[in-house]
Amino acid sequence: DIQMTQSPTSLSASVGDRVTITCRASQSIGEWVAWYQQKPGKAPKFLIYKASTLESGVPSRFSGSGSGTEFILTISSLQPDDFATYYCHQYNTYPTFGQGTKVEIK
Amino acid sequence: EMQVVESGGVLVQPGGSLRLSCAASGFTFRNYWMHWVRQAPGKGLVWVSRINPDGRDRIYADSVRGRFTISRDNAENTLYLQMTNLRAEDTSLYYCAIQGGSGWYVYWGQGTLVTVSS
Numbered sequence: 001d002i003q004m005t006q007s008p009t010s011l012s013a014s015v016g017d018r019v020t021i022t023c024r025a026s027q028s029i030g031e032w033v034a035w036y037q038q039k040p041g042k043a044p045k046f047l048i049y050k051a052s053t054l055e056s057g058v059p060s061r062f063s064g065s066g067s068g069t070e071f072i073l074t075i076s077s078l079q080p081d082d083f084a085t086y087y088c089h090q091y092n093t094y095p096t097f098g099q100g101t102k103v104e105i106k
Numbered sequence: 107e108m109q110v111v112e113s114g115g116v117l118v119q120p121g122g123s124l125r126l127s128c129a130a131s132g133f134t135f136r137n138y139w140m141h142w143v144r145q146a147p148g149k150g151l152v153w154v155s156r157i158n159p160d161g162r163d164r165i166y167a168d169s170v171r172g173r174f175t176i177s178r179d180n181a182e183n184t185l186y187l188q189m190t191n192l193r194a195e196d197t198s199l200y201y202c203a204i205q206g207g208s209g210w211y212v213y214w215g216q217g218t219l220v221t222v223s224s
Contacts (some may be wrong), residue, residue: 034211
């Protein structure tokens with residue numbers, strides 16, 4: 001199975017901060033990566049697919065980049081609604097997820 | 107609007123069996139690949155199984171292969187997960203997810219909780 005190593009596990013940030021979350025794949029997976037946001041007690045919400053394509057309706061402060069083995073989710077200016085846990089997901093082969101990154105208020 | 111609603115989660119003893127259901131609406135169910143993903147309390151997301159639109163192509167995570175069976179009824183717009191020989195480590199919230207395009211999940215249900223305990 002392809003392992004997705006996500007970092008950091010958690011981070012504290014303030015409203016307006018730029019936040020980056022990284023996922024590293026154990027082997028090259030092209031651009032077959034998606035990102036999700038999950039709030040406590042809620043189902044994951046789809047944000048980005050094919051590493052960098054924003055789902056319709058997702059705010060433009062979210063962006064994704066990367067290919068091969070390294071992928072990055074960036075929130076350009078953190079908003080109060082963005083405090084949540086974020087997961088990367090590779091769908092190149094049998095699907096796997098990163099461990100999650102909890103974004104907390106500083 | 108796409109919607110999926112999971113049901114069937116309960117408290118079950120180790121070694122027991124259970125069938126989860128996922129009722130779909132708001133989209134043409136028979137055209138979509140569907141997945142089950144689970145999340146243990148306080149933990150991350152773990153993919154469980156996937157089925158293609160006509161139900162003939164099914165794959166499973168190593169941890170459930172041979173114990174779980176995914177199926178679908180396109181006439182009833184329903185996805186299923188038959189779970190047997192349940193273990194404590196199967197305790198999780200089980201999500202039904204709709205696959206978009208090449209493999210991402212465009213929409214998730216709210217999940218159904220399976221607890222395996224004596």
